[in-house]
Amino acid sequence: MRTVAVLAFDGVVGFDLTTPIEVFSRSRLPDGGPAYRVVVCSTAEEVDAGPFRIRSDLGLEALVEADTVIVPGVSSPAVFPGREVLDALRGAAERGHRIASICSGAFVLAAAGLLDGLRATTHWRGAAALAERYPKVTVDPDVLYVDNGRILTSAGAAAGLDLCLHMVRSDHGSAVAADTARLSVMPLEREGGQAQFIVHETPPLPDGASWDPLLRWMEEESARDLTLADIAARAGVSVRTLSRRFREQTGTTPLRWLHRARVRRAQYLLESTRHPVERIADLAGFGSPTAFRERFRAVVGTSPRAYRKAFQTTDH
Structure with missing residues (x-):
């Protein structure tokens, strides 16, 4: 069983702190046993996490036993976690532990020097500040998360959920990750991986959006050769109105x-599955294997073969 340690110090964002606790605590192995032991390591017996305070019996020395260390977002990029936190993170990195940040937690990793020479992301509002303050970091504000192997960063709070599920899938496979997503009442569809496997976020529907049924239909019928006219007819509007309202x-x-x-x-x-690429191109609704490879690489950032090598878990 792997150990996940979540860091707590004055100024962390409460939701970003509880997100990894919820995700990893709910993860179960195929035999029903827990996939992770989750601990909270704090710099003091009680820390201020914004809307609430959190108490922990474990100090930073507990990081030594952790396989993964999670740094939550901070309420402001100006928050300084303290030298002891930065030293603890550097020590964890030197020992080869996996270290991940949620949202503005990337500023803490950057302050520790762990992002120097790496690609990273953070909340889009803080991306420019991160790039300006830490010029050795290549900041990409357009992705959900970046996985550099041992060092990972995510964008906003919702992307932190995606990152946690990605780590579950990397550790235990798609089936365990999908089950964790269901227990967390979250869809497992905004996928990524190592830097070249990033999938950009599908824009969320605003409050009051009325086209959920149409989108579900499009998802179900995506293998068909749908045209704008087909989609407009399903929506009961003209093609012009469809394009504008969509x-x-x-x-x-x-x-x-x-x-x-x-x-x-x-x-x-x-x-x-172990279907050949040509079969998957047909089942997924692409006109040809060539079109499939081109579109897949444009969206995911790598080839279907490389993606399968990294993520396939089935033995069938």
Whole structure:
């Protein structure tokens, strides 16, 4: 059983602190046993986490036994966690532990020098400040998370959930990660991996969006050769109205959204089957294997074969 240590110090964001606790604590192995032991390591007996205070009996020395160390977001980039926290993180990195940050926690990793020469991300509002303050870090504000192997960073709080599930999948496979996602009442579809496997976020629907049924239908029918006319007919509007209202509600075009749905289907098939690429191209709704490879690489950042090698867990 792996140990996950979540750092707590004055100024951390409460939600970012509880997110990894929830995700990793809910993760179960196929035999029903816990996949992780989760501990909270703090710099003091009680720390201020914004809307609440948190108490822990474990100090930073407990990081020595952790396989993974999680640094939550901080309430402001100006928050300084203290030399003892930075030294503890450097020590964990030297021992080869996996270290991940959620949201603005990337500023803490950067302050410890752990992001020097690496690609990283953080909340888009803080990306420019991170790049300016730490010029040795290559900041990418357009991705959900970046996995450099032992050092990982995520964007906003929701992306922290994606990152935690990604780590579960890397440790125990897609089936365990999918079960963890269900227990967390979260979809396992915003996938990524090492830097070249990043998948960009599908824009969320705003409050009051009325096209959920249409999007579900498009997802279910994504293997078909749908046209704008087909989608407009399903929505009961003209093609022109469809294009305008679809962008208003989703931030993208119908065909781009459809392409992303097909890529998600292909990812699942690459992970869960041994179908050849040509068969997956057909099942996912791409016109040809060549079109599939090109679209998959454009969205995921790598080839279908490389993705399957990294993420396939089935023996069938």
